[in-house]
Amino acid sequence: MxxxxxxxxxxxxxxxxxxxxxxxxxxxxxxxxxxxxxxxxxxxxxxxxxxxxxxxxxxxxxxxxxxxxxxxxxxxxxxxxxxxxxxxxxxxxxxxxxxxxxxxxxxxxxxxxxxxxxxxxxxxxxxxxxxxxxxxxxxxxxxxxxxxxxxxxxxxxxxxxxxxxxxxxxxxxxxxxxxxxECADFHYVVHQASGMVAAQLDSSIAQAAIRLRAYAFAVARPLAAVADDVVARGLRFDARSGDMERKP
Amino acid sequence: MRTLVELADTLVADFDVLDLLVLLTDRCVDVFDLEAAGIMLAAPDGDLRLMASSSEAMRLLELFELQSKEGPCYDCFLTGLPVVNQDLASDAGLWPHFGPVALAAGFRTAHALPMRLRGTVIGVLNLFHTEPGEMNAAEIAGAQALADVATIAILQHRAVLEAQLVNEQLQGALNSRIVIEQAKGMVAEREGVSMEQAFTALRGYARKQNLRLGDVARSVIDGRLTASALSLRPVTDPS
Known part of the structure; x- marks a missing residue:
């Protein structure tokens, strides 16, 4: 160049x-x-x-x-x-x-x-x-x-x-x-979390991503922070009740 | 002048470069009262190839074909200088192959104007008359202006094509990376392993099956490949 x-x-x-x-x-x-x-x-x-x-x-x-x-x-x-x-x-x-x-x-x-x-x-x-x-x-x-x-x-x-x-x-x-x-943030953790939530809900990635975003918006937290919790296995999504479960 | 405005309008809108070049050769024929006009461009191998022609008549196409080796276009391309008002009957000696064929096809006068960008010549605008006669200086300047418009159109087109290609590669690379991250998450959750272990399993499967990592990831996400099929843990002997 x-x-x-x-x-x-x-x-x-x-x-x-x-x-x-x-x-x-x-x-x-x-x-x-x-x-x-x-x-x-x-x-x-x-x-x-x-x-x-x-x-x-x-x-x-x-x-x-x-x-x-x-x-x-x-x-x-x-x-x-x-x-x-x-x-x-x-x-x-x-x-x-x-x-x-x-x-x-x-x-x-x-x-x-x-x-x-x-x-x-x-x-x-x-x-x-x-x-x-x-x-x-x-x-x-x-x-x-x-x-x-x-x-x-x-x-x-x-x-x-x-x-x-x-x-x-x-x-x-x-x-x-x-x-x-080098200096980029392509939010890879959000995509990892979407994959995990899709497995938890037995849903498509797209549906899982929407659930993640909706949750982050509802609790007024950054999407990346919520995704971090999911990947650290401190937060799970439940298919039946639609509730989120926070682990200690 | 009207021709230039019309061509400029075409340039601004989303244009098909070949349509524009054909339009340009047609306008050359009208404006300068010619029999035929054509645009030849330098291919990557350095040879001149016909890109647009005012007519599809075989006798004309053959003439352009010949000029990859010899003729007014070839001379103009090599020197970067205009070759104008060439009387094919009296100047036939210049081009032993091209001259007689052009005359036999009914053409009498030929002109070739360079399509220049700074130091390089990217192609040639070729004009043919059936009658003997000369283009005056104003007409030659007008034809050169049209050749310049064609040059700009081609360069713009090339730049956009190149940008489009690189952007597609960029988006493609980002997409496949995202799909891999999603598959890692899915495998990590289903098999109760870390992201790193999930990645190692995906990559190991891709290598063993001789598949691309992105394709394996997509299969996992679509459900065509189950997380358990990735054989995360070594199979223990039951005995």
């Missing part, structure tokens, strides 16, 4: 590429992409999420805990700025999560604000008509993006999408590029 694979363009693009590859290091680390996204737009933090078939698949990287929370909430709840940016195929801007556009993200916004995010922005990661996911930016204070910040975010999302594909192009056949796994 070298810089020419990320395309040529105007001064804004050159500046971002220079930041990404400042020490001439290739391949570009996904973590560096998130850091530069936050730096050049002057945001508190940034993260990148992979999506497919309208469903979040996991986070490739995030700069900090709040950013990771924003991605995790979207994975758990299926709503938020990245999900919308991906589905609507355009940037999604929420300058004040505490007073959002009517009806926006009823489940997502409360925990996101409590976690420390006041303004959130989603930008699609795409190459031509090929959609990969979305870049999220957040700020701990409310406020709109300036035109400058908005333009930088668009260029950054474009570079990041191409960089992800360039990284994956070097992956072994059938596998995921090692560089993409």
């Amino acid at each position: 070298d810089a020419t694979q990320l395309g040529k363009g105007g001064p804004r693009r050159s500046l971002i590429l220079a930041r990404l590859t400042g020490n001439g290091a290739f391949p570009i680390e996904t973590r560096r992409m998130c850091e530069v996204s936050a730096e050049i737009t002057g945001m508190t933090g940034a993260g990148m999420m992979l999506m497919s078939g309208d469903v979040p698949r996991g986070s490739i990287c995030s700069t900090d805990g709040v950013s990771a929370l924003i991605e995790e909430l979207q994975y758990d709840l299926g709503e938020g700025p990245c999900v919308d940016a991906y589905n609507l195929d355009r940037p999604v801007l929420e300058p004040d999560l505490a007073h959002p556009a009517a009806g926006r993200w009823l489940a997502f916004r409360g925990p996101a604000v409590a976690g420390g995010a006041r303004a959130v922005f989603g930008f699609p990661l795409q190459v031509g008509s090929v959609r990969l996911g979305a870049l999220n930016l957040y700020c701990c204070r409310p406020g709109n993006l300036t035109d400058e910040q908005h333009a930088d975010a668009l260029v950054m999302a474009d570079i990041a999408a191409q960089a992800v594909l360039v990284l994956q192009a070097g992956a072994p056949p059938g596998g995921l590029a090692v560089e993409l796994e």
